Amino acid sequence: MSTLRVTVEELTVHEHPDADALELAQVGLYRAVVAKGAYRTGEFAVYIPEQAVLPEALIAELGLTGKLAGAAADRVKAIRLRGELSQGIVCRPRALSGVDLAGAHEAGADFAAELGIVKWVPPVPISMSGEVEPAGDLLPWIDVENLKRYPAAFPEGEPVAVTEKVHGTACCLTYHAGDDRVQVTSKGLGAQRLALVEDAGNLYWRAVRGHHLPRVAAELAGELGASRVGIYGEVYGDGVQDLGYGTDGRRDVPGYAAFDLAVEVGGAVRWLDPQELDRVLAGRLPVVPTLFSGPYGARRVMALAEGRETLSGRAVHLREGVVVRPLTGRYSPELGGRAIAKVVSGAYLTRKGGTEYE
Template identity: 65%
Template sequence: MSTLRVTAERLTIHTHPNADALELAQVGLYRAVVAKGVYQDGDWAVYIPEQAVLPAGLIDELGLTGRLAGADKNRVKAIRLRGELSQGIVCRPLALAATDLAAAHADGRDFADDLGIVKWVPPIPVHMSGDVVAAPDLLPWLDIENIKRYPALFAPGEQVVATEKIHGTACLYTRTPDGDFVSSKGFGAKSLSLVRSERNLYWRAVLGHRVPEAAAKLAAIFGAERVGIFGEVYGQGVQDLPYGAKGGAELPGYAVFDVSFSDASGALRWVDAEDLPDVLGGLSVRLPVVPRLYAGPYDEAALVALAEGRETVSGTAAHLREGLVVRPARERRSDVTGTRAIGKLVSEGYLTRKGGTEYE
């Protein structure tokens, strides 16, 4: 899930191909459907992204009562309007009428608090929850930003690796000299670890796929004090796309998407994306790895197209593809996001599917 920021953006206006009274306002690579004539090319407006939860007053002001997602009809979600994908809301809230939006954009101002907008937090099902304890040594994961929001994240022609984004739940595992820690993305963000339990989904995946044994070998290879193995747990009952993996008492599906490690100084390093399959493939304990769909020069249009289609996880193409995760072939920091250079592209089919689940 991406970081929630409500920002001022300069718009590029496009004709809606299927509606005379509508237009498309572009922010980054996102497009939001707007009423025709409200905005001109180059205008400034406020962009509210997907997964934002809006207060009742703002919903009423924008004329969106009963039209948003969620049980309370207050969550922004991608939808199709007259055949065109609309992601996020473009608006000029009354509360910001006196605000210089161009200056706010230059300052990087976030209007979420001003407008009472918060980030949607998915519910945690019982089988994914459990007792937790403080775990300050847990190696962290991060929110991955959408490349459509930050199109300058990668340079054209930069060598990148794109892997399939699996619709499951992120499992954080950390090996330390003092013991093992297992957590979910939500609990891990709070430096909390799940107490070991054979009934817990994450622990079952970690133990069943022999992740601790693999981590011990990686610690020896890298001379690391701590090793973090980050994988996606999936299967029947985890999300709405099971990829052929069973649920219940069966071993859930699991695929590694990242590995980090730190030495005695605490400095954190990541295994380069182009090396990850070989590093894991060289272990006597063979961990499943997320499918690699592309390796080569960064081509925005080609990768946006590759995010669509059918999944390759099950071997049967049983489901639509959630999308891609893109990394540079060699790990680097991004000046665009101020953190690791890593981004995602989410398929339109996934965003607009019916009956989807979004547990974390």
């Protein structure tokens, strides 16, 4: 899940192809449906992204009472309006009426706290929860930002790998070579520096033991001279999320596909480049499918985010989206960290009955 920021953005306004009273306000590569004439290209407005939870007063002010997602009808979710995908809310809240919007945009100000907006945290099923313990020496997973919000993250033509984004739950393993110690956590718990105490009934530990991750991590530590190894993979299947890939996640060994790997060597942590990850995990662990490897093109990536999944080999349902990273890892000034971003498919965002457990 991306970082929640409520920012001021410069708009590009497009005609709605199928509604005379509506237009499309573009922020980055996102588009949000707005009333015709409410905004003009070059103007500034506040952008509230998906997965934001709004306070009741702001919902009423924006005329959205009863129209948002969730049991309390307070969560921003992608929808289709007259056939066009609308992601997020473009607005000018009264609470910010005295703010210099152009200046706030230039400064990159975040108004989430001022507007009482918080990030939605999905509920955690019993199979994914359990007893936890402090784990300050984890190698945690990171938040991956959406490419639509940061369209300049990759220059056209940069060599990249585009992998399929699998709809499961992120399982994060840290292996400590010094004392042969294994820590297992979820993305959400890992961010809190908490690890799950081993439990044979826990989904993450079933995946870790069933796919022999500790053995693989120990082998990699020896081969790469690493003091710590982090293996990050998606645990999936029916009973895990609403997209099961033809696998039953309730069985003893749920589906698993690795998507990233980090190693600490000489006190420095590095993420393996895509081709190195595929090479060192070949024959050891299932890996998420690579859909494309070559020069980056925004249109190509957006197209790859749509369609049917390839993980099962049978295209049993829609694709969640894609993840993009350079073939040679680097820092991204646009993202403020590692160069890696995701694109989520419109069909996935607007499906009915979806689950989003972390």
